[in-house]
Amino acid sequence: MSNLQFALLVTVPVLCFLVIVVAYPLGYALWVSFHEVSFFGGYSTEWVGLDNYVAVLEDGDFWRSALLSVRFTVESVIFTMLIGLGLALILRDLRGRWVWLRAILILPWAVSPYGTGILFAFLGRGQSGIGTAFISLFGSEETINLIAANIVVEYLALGNAWNLAPLLAFFLLASMMTTPSRLYDLAAIDQINRFEVFLHVTLPPLRFTFFVFTCIITVLSLKQFDYIFTETQGGPGNASSVLTYQLYKISFVNLELGLGAAMSFYLLFLILAVTLGLYFFWGRREARNA
Amino acid sequence: MARIELINLEKVFGEQHAVRALDLEIADGELLVLLGPSGCGKSTTMNMIAGLLPPTSGSIVFGDREVTDESPYQRNVAMVFQSSLLYPHLTARQNIQMSLKRSGLSKSDVSQRVTEAATTVDVAHLLDKMPGQLSGGERQRVATAKAIVRQPACFLLDEPLAALDAALRMTLRSELVNLQKRLNTTMVFVTHDQVEAMTMGDRIGVMRNGGLEQIGTPNDIYNNPESLFVAGFVGSPPMNFFAGDIETVDGQPTFVNAFARFRLADAYGQLAPRSGVTLTVRPQFMRIVSEAGEGTVPLTVYAIEHLGNESVLIADAPDGSKVRAVVAAGFEAKIGQALHASFDPSNAGLFDTKTERRVAQ
Numbered sequence: 111m112s113n114l115q116f117a118l119l120v121t122v123p124v125l126c127f128l129v130i131v132v133a134y135p136l137g138y139a140l141w142v143s144f145h146e147v148s149f150f151g152g153y154s155t156e157w158v159g160l161d162n163y164v165a166v167l168e169d170g171d172f173w174r175s176a177l178l179s180v181r182f183t184v185e186s187v188i189f190t191m192l193i194g195l196g197l198a199l200i201l202r203d204l205r206g207r208w209v210w211l212r213a214i215l216i217l218p219w220a221v222s223p224y225g226t227g228i229l230f231a232f233l234g235r236g237q238s239g240i241g242t243a244f245i246s247l248f249g250s251e252e253t254i255n256l257i258a259a260n261i262v263v264e265y266l267a268l269g270n271a272w273n274l275a276p277l278l279a280f281f282l283l284a285s286m287m288t289t290p291s292r293l294y295d296l297a298a299i300d301q302i303n304r305f306e307v308f309l310h311v312t313l314p315p316l317r318f319t320f321f322v323f324t325c326i327i328t329v330l331s332l333k334q335f336d337y338i339f340t341e342t343q344g345g346p347g348n349a350s351s352v353l354t355y356q357l358y359k360i361s362f363v364n365l366e367l368g369l370g371a372a373m374s375f376y377l378l379f380l381i382l383a384v385t386l387g388l389y390f391f392w393g394r395r396e397a398r399n400a
Numbered sequence: 401m402a403r404i405e406l407i408n409l410e411k412v413f414g415e416q417h418a419v420r421a422l423d424l425e426i427a428d429g430e431l432l433v434l435l436g437p438s439g440c441g442k443s444t445t446m447n448m449i450a451g452l453l454p455p456t457s458g459s460i461v462f463g464d465r466e467v468t469d470e471s472p473y474q475r476n477v478a479m480v481f482q483s484s485l486l487y488p489h490l491t492a493r494q495n496i497q498m499s500l501k502r503s504g505l506s507k508s509d510v511s512q513r514v515t516e517a518a519t520t521v522d523v524a525h526l527l528d529k530m531p532g533q534l535s536g537g538e539r540q541r542v543a544t545a546k547a548i549v550r551q552p553a554c555f556l557l558d559e560p561l562a563a564l565d566a567a568l569r570m571t572l573r574s575e576l577v578n579l580q581k582r583l584n585t586t587m588v589f590v591t592h593d594q595v596e597a598m599t600m601g602d603r604i605g606v607m608r609n610g611g612l613e614q615i616g617t618p619n620d621i622y623n624n625p626e627s628l629f630v631a632g633f634v635g636s637p638p639m640n641f642f643a644g645d646i647e648t649v650d651g652q653p654t655f656v657n658a659f660a661r662f663r664l665a666d667a668y669g670q671l672a673p674r675s676g677v678t679l680t681v682r683p684q685f686m687r688i689v690s691e692a693g694e695g696t697v698p699l700t701v702y703a704i705e706h707l708g709n710e711s712v713l714i715a716d717a718p719d720g721s722k723v724r725a726v727v728a729a730g731f732e733a734k735i736g737q738a739l740h741a742s743f744d745p746s747n748a749g750l751f752d753t754k755t756e757r758r759v760a761q
């Protein structure tokens with residue numbers, strides 16, 4: 111058997127499976143997005159051309175939730191990078207009997223987005239939440255509700271970052287281990303300051319990891335749904351109804367399947383555009399330097 | 401520029417004595433080579449001189465100034481690391497500039513000094529390349545430029561040539577010596593390659609198990625090794641060793657073992673009989689003879705290595721030890737052939753097998 115034959119033998123079943131579980135629903139969604147589906151008086155569909163796509167663009171709620179999605183995503187990326195880097199630096203410097211903490215710190219990543227949502231919903235509450243607990247340490251009687259309209263997106267992004275950062279931390283840690291320790295001696299001979307050491311010695315080998323994870327976390331955050339669904343249900347009001355939540359509402363609450371399908375294609379375009387943009391403006395440079 | 405003095409320097413890592421009771425004085429403008437096998441504490445010593453590693457005890461003096469507690473920068477040392485380490489994402493120019501980051505020099509002074517240093521080691525045309533785009537030799541030169549740009553009190557080089565091929569090492573080591581002599585700056589050079597040590601050093605300090613085994617000029621080290629370790633470590637092809645005892649034969653101290661006896665040189669005239677000695681002879685002093693006789697060793701040919709201008713005969717002594725002899729280029733012998741070797745007793749060294757120290761004449 112040639113290599114090609116063997117490759118076909120092992121991949122053809124997988125390809126068939128992928129076609130069934132990905133291509134079929136995608137094709138069906140595309141078909142639906144050009145129709146109006148109604149359930150009253152029996153299931154019926156009507157060809158409406160691009161009407162659904164135009165209607166989405168004319169819908170103010172769509173633009174509002176798209177903006178929320180972008181805000182949630184950008185903040186998730188920033189928080190994850192900062193927390194992941196902080197964790198990795200701490201893990202790197204663990205010595206002796208504290209090394210086992212490295213294993214413990216992967217745990218937040220092991221929690222499902224669904225579970226993370228429930229956990230952070232509980233932690234964010236005004237009466238019993240960590241915000242209130244925190245300021246009461248300083249003798250305040252006030253209650254701080256973290257799931258409030260003006261900060262709920264930031265709070266969601268923080269929980270999302272809590273969930274994802276450990277994975278990033280482990281990849282950063284692995285990259286840090288490849289830095290020759292002699293480079294730190296070189297920096298000591300040059301007596302460059304701590305920030306310069308970070309910039310010139312610690313950071314360079316991490317940049318590719320940062321790029322890859324920016325892509326991964328951007329995609330994960332843009333399509334994040336179950337975490338937001340269990341934590342805020344898009345609320346309070348519609349303060350956290352990001353695109354995915356809006357999609358869910360239109361398709362499965364309002365049962366406007368055609369409109370929802372059209373909207374989901376805009377989300378797909380957004381994800382593709384952002385990742386391609388990241389690659390063109392950042393990834394190509396990192397690949398060259400790597 | 402500075403004289404460097406190490407006084408009773410010690411470094412202990414947990415259970416391990418990496419450097420023990422090291423006393424060493426390096427003259428101003430001298431090129432001292434620290435030579436020793438892997439793990440003997442060369443890098444540890446170097447790191448303490450540089451100020452990268454605090455000694456467990458002892459002190460370090462530069463000139464008249466005690467620097468034991470000073471940072472590398474205060475000591476004004478320049479260091480070149482193994483495989484000529486550079487910041488990998490900075491250009492050669494930026495790498496060299498990093499040495500002057502804290503110098504307080506103006507921008508134009510910095511760029512002038514960088515150009516000067518780069519010109520000195522002939523890398524001015526490579527300044528805008530990244531380390532990854534440079535060959536091993538070019539990287540080594542850039543690292544040297546980075547070291548000399550600060551006009552340091554001393555250069556510390558920790559096996560900078562270890563990762564390069566033989567031809568390049570030969571070129572670069574003469575370049576380094578030439579540069580050190582021109583700048584007349586004290587240099588400490590670490591290597592485990594005895595040829596590098598012999599060719600470069602004004603003096604060589606041979607290290608073993610964290611201590612200084614012997615220090616002296618290359619000539620001293622080669623011709624008058626003070627211990628079996630130094631005798632065996634320096635020289636190529638390596639030293640021949642014969643184990644045996646000293647007896648008095650016809651009123652003369654004589655080396656005796658199961659298969660050979662050698663009359664000792666007159667310098668050993670008064671030596672009393674003793675057991676457990678090792679006789680050393682450099683392969684260059686071994687002469688091959690066809691007949692057994694007074695003062696010969698019976699040998700069985702094991703291999704011949706041709707070096708072009710000469711050859712090295714490797715043979716088995718009756719006790720199974722290998723004996724090497726440098727022979728003329730045209731020398732022919734079959735594997736397994738029986739031969740005999742002799743040497744002038746004045747070229748042999750005598751050591752106590754147990755203490756490994758030279759036996760006094």
Ligand SMILES: Nc1ncnc2c1ncn2[C@@H]1O[C@H](COP(=O)(O)OP(=O)(O)OP(=O)(O)O)[C@@H](O)[C@H]1O
Pocket residue numbers: 413416417418436437438439440441442443444445592
């Ligand atoms: N940071 C450290 N912690 C514990 N032990 C160390 C440390 N650094 C060095 N050692 C030990 O000290 C001894 C001397 O090490 P050192 O690096 O000075 O050897 P070296 O002569 O430079 O060897 P090489 O030629 O292999 O570079 C070694 O046995 C090493 O294992």
Ligand SMILES: [Mg+2]
Pocket residue numbers: 442443444558
């Ligand atoms: Mg070393």
